[in-house]
Amino acid sequence: MDPQRHAARGPAERGLSIVVPAYNEAHRLPDTLPRLIDYVRQLREPTEIIVVDDGSVDGTSELARTLGRAAGCLTVLQSPENHGKGASVRRGVLAARHPHVLYTDADLSTPIEQAARLRAALAEGADVAIGSRRLAQSDVQVRQPWLRGLAGRTFSRFVSLCLLPGIRDSQCGFKAFRREAARDLFRRQRLTRYSFDAEVLWLARRLGYRVAEIPVVWRNDPRSQIRLMRDSCGMLLDLARIRFNCWTGRYGLGRISSSSAPDPQR
Numbered sequence: 001m002d003p004q005r006h007a008a009r010g011p012a013e014r015g016l017s018i019v020v021p022a023y024n025e026a027h028r029l030p031d032t033l034p035r036l037i038d039y040v041r042q043l044r045e046p047t048e049i050i051v052v053d054d055g056s057v058d059g060t061s062e063l064a065r066t067l068g069r070a071a072g073c074l075t076v077l078q079s080p081e082n083h084g085k086g087a088s089v090r091r092g093v094l095a096a097r098h099p100h101v102l103y104t105d106a107d108l109s110t111p112i113e114q115a116a117r118l119r120a121a122l123a124e125g126a127d128v129a130i131g132s133r134r135l136a137q138s139d140v141q142v143r144q145p146w147l148r149g150l151a152g153r154t155f156s157r158f159v160s161l162c163l164l165p166g167i168r169d170s171q172c173g174f175k176a177f178r179r180e181a182a183r184d185l186f187r188r189q190r191l192t193r194y195s196f197d198a199e200v201l202w203l204a205r206r207l208g209y210r211v212a213e214i215p216v217v218w219r220n221d222p223r224s225q226i227r228l229m230r231d232s233c234g235m236l237l238d239l240a241r242i243r244f245n246c247w248t249g250r251y252g253l254g255r256i257s258s259s260s261a262p263d264p265q266r
């Protein structure tokens with residue numbers, strides 16, 4: 001592993017890109033975007049907000065442009081068709097310009113102020129810092145409905161058993177990356193729907209990036225777009241796809257140099 005890559009990082013890394021995947025979010029953006037814009041204004045460092053509209057049919061893009069016009073820090077990337085949350089996060093992350101890249105769900109179930117916790121972990125040497133609802137210090141103030149919560153916990157446990165030992169919550173929609181790590185990981189990403197988080201974290205470990213799981217606040221917004229039965233089955237199939245993609249060389253892992261090989265301690 002390259003020690004330079006993991007050295008503590010200082011003020012050179014000022015600058016934050018916030019990516020918001022948005023599928024039919026016209027009902028939530030009037031609350032979400034002003035909160036994000038207020039937050040980035042307070043930071044006093046280079047910032048941008050990238051809304052990725054994934055083929056919405058409710059005027060999400062137009063509304064985002066209107067809400068962001070005065071702020072001058074908001075970009076809207078619009079896809080004509082729906083490609084999935086994973087595809088949209090990828091598009092936003094690859095367009096990001098600042099050294100810290102964070103993605104958040106449009107409902108801000110994790111308040112954006114929690115970004116400071118993830119960025120502190122990046123500043124201390126992590127390449128990837130993931131929000132978690134399942135650590136002792138996590139503060140879940142409004143829970144998901146019990147069936148949705150049970151499905152989420154079961155999936156996370158399954159991911160932890162099969163792919164990501166030691167990671168308690170792979171699915172929280174609030175994650176931050178150092179930009180170079182993000183570009184490397186999201187260029188390799190293949191899954192376009194909800195399991196992309198697990199895929200990106202699995203790739204991060206395989207490539208020797210340092211992943212930190214950080215407790216965050218969570219206030220669930222009940223207006224979920226996930227369709228439990230359909231999406232749960234698809235997500236389980238996706239986990240098998242990660243193994244398949246690995247065997248068939250689709251992640252380009254054969255090109256990992258010995259200096260970036262996975263750390264067997266993790």
Ligand SMILES: Nc1nc2c(ncn2[C@@H]2O[C@H](COP(=O)(O)OP(=O)(O)O)[C@@H](O)[C@H]2O)c(=O)[nH]1
Pocket residue numbers: 020021022023024025052053054082083084085086088089104105106107109173223224225226
């Ligand atoms: N781009 C994209 N985003 C999606 C899609 N489905 C959901 N999202 C986004 O994913 C995020 C999480 O969705 P949400 O409904 O809050 O899911 P939950 O809280 O996990 O039940 C939101 O920002 C949605 O707009 C999709 O098909 N494409």
Ligand SMILES: [Mg+2]
Pocket residue numbers: 105107109221223224
């Ligand atoms: Mg949500």
